Amino acid sequence: MDGRDLFFRFLFGGSAVVLSYVTAKLLPWEVIGGIFAAFPAVMVVAVMMVGMKKGSKEAAKIAQGSVYGMIGCLLCALTVLFSLQFTRNWWGSFIFGLISWFASSLFLVYMRDYKKKKKESSIKPDHG
Structure with missing residues (x-):
């Protein structure tokens, strides 16, 4: 894994996690916020990065x-x-x-x- 891979994983994975957190905090319904808190950000980014590379x-x-x-x-x-x-x-x-x-x-x-x-x-x- 090179620096470019790490950068894109950080960028995409971190962005997905932040977006999920912000969405969870902005929604008035706690249960919906919990659903967004469980967003599979890491999995989506992992599949995307491996697919692009391999x-x-x-x-x-x-x-x-x-x-x-x-x-x-x-x-x-x-x-x-x-x-x-x-x-x-x-x-x-x-x-x-x-x-x-x-x-x-x-x-x-x-x-x-x-x-x-x-x-x-x-x-x-x-x-x-």
């Missing part, structure tokens, strides 16, 4: 991986919501949510790889 096939791999991360985001948001309701500790809820995001995303990738390996092993004939 093509659509590699961009599709990034998009596929983002599905697992976004499912993890849903679990993170639910974890933070319920943790805040029970503990009223925003810092601990935040940390617990990040852990749930990372662990659930990795678990989904592991399950995908496990399922793929299992499918491959059932297709190959046994030469024994």
Whole structure:
């Protein structure tokens, strides 16, 4: 990754995050603001940058991986919501949510790889 790539990632990703934040703050409905706060700015920029540099096939791999991360985001948001309701500790809820995001995303990738390996092993004939 060169300096130009970093600059464009910063420019596009940062702009998307700032736009999402400003939109969330300007809207009078908190729930809509929360939806914009969860805007997938990083994913959009990552897919765009990889697509420009390496093509659509590699961009599709990034998009596929983002599905697992976004499912993890849903679990993170639910974890933070319920943790805040029970503990009223925003810092601990935040940390617990990040852990749930990372662990659930990795678990989904592991399950995908496990399922793929299992499918491959059932297709190959046994030469024994």
